[in-house]
Amino acid sequence: MSERKPAGRPVRVALLGCGTVGTEVVRLLHEQADDLTARVGAPVELVGVAVRRPNKHREVPAELLTTDAAGLIDSDVDVVVEVIGGIEPARTLLLAALRAGKSVVTANKALLAEHGGELFEAADASGADLYFEAAVAGAIPLLRPLRESLAGDRITRVMGIVNGTTNFILSAMDGTGASYAETLEEATQLGYAEADPTADVDGFDAAAKAAILASLAFHTRVTAADVHREGIASVTAADVAAARELGRAVKLLAICEREVDETGGEAVSVRVHPAMIPRSHPLAGVNGAFNAVFVEAEAAGQLMFYGQGAGGAPTASAVLGDLVAVARNRVVGGRGPRESAYADLSVRPMGQTPTRYHVSLDVADRSGVLAQVAAVFAEHDVSIAVVRQQGRGEDASLVVVTHSAQDSALQSTVDKIAGLPVVREVVSVMRVEGEES
Numbered sequence: 001m002s003e004r005k006p007a008g009r010p011v012r013v014a015l016l017g018c019g020t021v022g023t024e025v026v027r028l029l030h031e032q033a034d035d036l037t038a039r040v041g042a043p044v045e046l047v048g049v050a051v052r053r054p055n056k057h058r059e060v061p062a063e064l065l066t067t068d069a070a071g072l073i074d075s076d077v078d079v080v081v082e083v084i085g086g087i088e089p090a091r092t093l094l095l096a097a098l099r100a101g102k103s104v105v106t107a108n109k110a111l112l113a114e115h116g117g118e119l120f121e122a123a124d125a126s127g128a129d130l131y132f133e134a135a136v137a138g139a140i141p142l143l144r145p146l147r148e149s150l151a152g153d154r155i156t157r158v159m160g161i162v163n164g165t166t167n168f169i170l171s172a173m174d175g176t177g178a179s180y181a182e183t184l185e186e187a188t189q190l191g192y193a194e195a196d197p198t199a200d201v202d203g204f205d206a207a208a209k210a211a212i213l214a215s216l217a218f219h220t221r222v223t224a225a226d227v228h229r230e231g232i233a234s235v236t237a238a239d240v241a242a243a244r245e246l247g248r249a250v251k252l253l254a255i256c257e258r259e260v261d262e263t264g265g266e267a268v269s270v271r272v273h274p275a276m277i278p279r280s281h282p283l284a285g286v287n288g289a290f291n292a293v294f295v296e297a298e299a300a301g302q303l304m305f306y307g308q309g310a311g312g313a314p315t316a317s318a319v320l321g322d323l324v325a326v327a328r329n330r331v332v333g334g335r336g337p338r339e340s341a342y343a344d345l346s347v348r349p350m351g352q353t354p355t356r357y358h359v360s361l362d363v364a365d366r367s368g369v370l371a372q373v374a375a376v377f378a379e380h381d382v383s384i385a386v387v388r389q390q391g392r393g394e395d396a397s398l399v400v401v402t403h404s405a406q407d408s409a410l411q412s413t414v415d416k417i418a419g420l421p422v423v424r425e426v427v428s429v430m431r432v433e434g435e436e437s
């Protein structure tokens, strides 16, 4: 058996925040101390944990606890791990760490999606590392493959389920019929939801992740404000039932696409919205807090990443992976990848993005109604792929699935149809993904 090499000077780590993820980071650092030393080539020493209320953290040795996060960063530490969340004070603290040449590991997608550029610039100026695998899809190794393994390929599309809380809720609505409120409460108890769960439900969390994914995939700075965002608050039991009837499931998807416009110029589209996907699609079988992301690249073809996207221990696994990487860089010299935003592509507005709609209507059951509805689609140059009509006494249910068209044309079509006197109710309108157009 080969002997382990003697370990060098300890890598000194400051942890900021000790909630769902931070608690698990402390546990893993303690439990895996010997293995981490062997893997890094030096002991990884937790020298301080910044918290808000020290008396609430019995799991951390009292001498490590401090309420002075800035002071901890200023002390003799090599790496700062941030699991506080939110924009401030995380932004100010991490900028201070990076400017002082301390490597940073963070799980904070909200911060990266809004101020990633500023953080990368501070890292470049001092030569420090900035790693953030936990920020997207929790435990799933996804950002490192995009930043490193696929750096020689040309990514064309990234599509996936990147929010565990909403997937947990939609899975329950589809499966057990549990109420929205009950399910959200359970997701919060299990540590999946953000401190303010509206960040999950309204799609802000997924939009931040989509911005990070698009930035890495397309070598372009994409911020949360660039992402078209719709959450799941408007998804009704009727939508889920309509999907089910057509052999589809409703999922909140993050979709990042490289697009070529009429002049041959390239742009990207980045969006988060609920969509119906066929039950045969691999994403339809992703349930609970699990995440899954498809990546399509010109040479690699299709890749799929699947696993636990939320929860304390899975997220801490990704944090520890990054910690080992930056600690190794400290021990052997050198640094990880810098920001790559050279392509500088523009982000296409949602209205100009090609999408497909599923529209379910209650209409009067008499001759000529279908023709009237079809005429509105034709007027907006929207081609129909599937029509299904079923009589129910005086009324009929009419379902239309379109071919691909500009989102703005689809939206105008639905607005006009809603105003037709023969249309009693627009029961469900949802985009369709995951099948040929």
Ligand SMILES: NC(=O)C1=CN([C@@H]2O[C@H](COP(=O)(O)OP(=O)(O)OC[C@H]3O[C@@H](n4cnc5c(N)ncnc54)[C@H](O)[C@@H]3O)[C@@H](O)[C@H]2O)C=CC1
Binding pocket: 016, 017, 018, 019, 020, 021, 022, 050, 051, 052, 053, 069, 082, 083, 084, 085, 086, 089, 107, 108, 109, 110, 134, 135, 136, 138, 191, 192, 193, 194, 195, 309, 310, 311, 312, 315
């Ligand atoms: N929980 C999860 O499943 C995942 C969380 N993340 C991200 O990880 C980060 C942490 O998330 P959680 O642990 O779930 O949040 P949490 O709310 O459970 O923990 C955050 C902790 O930071 C503390 N804190 C707030 N301000 C502080 C300050 N100024 N100084 C020191 N401590 C402060 C809070 O008291 C709390 O204990 C967030 O950025 C979140 O988006 C990422 C992936 C998954």
Ligand SMILES: N[C@@H](CC=O)C(=O)O
Binding pocket: 135, 137, 138, 162, 163, 164, 165, 166, 192, 193, 194, 200, 205, 309, 310, 311
């Ligand atoms: N709140 C997030 C946590 C992980 O990023 C989620 O539900 O996915």
Ligand code: NA
Binding pocket: 133, 134, 135, 136, 137, 138, 139, 140, 141, 142, 143, 318
């Ligand atoms: Na990840």
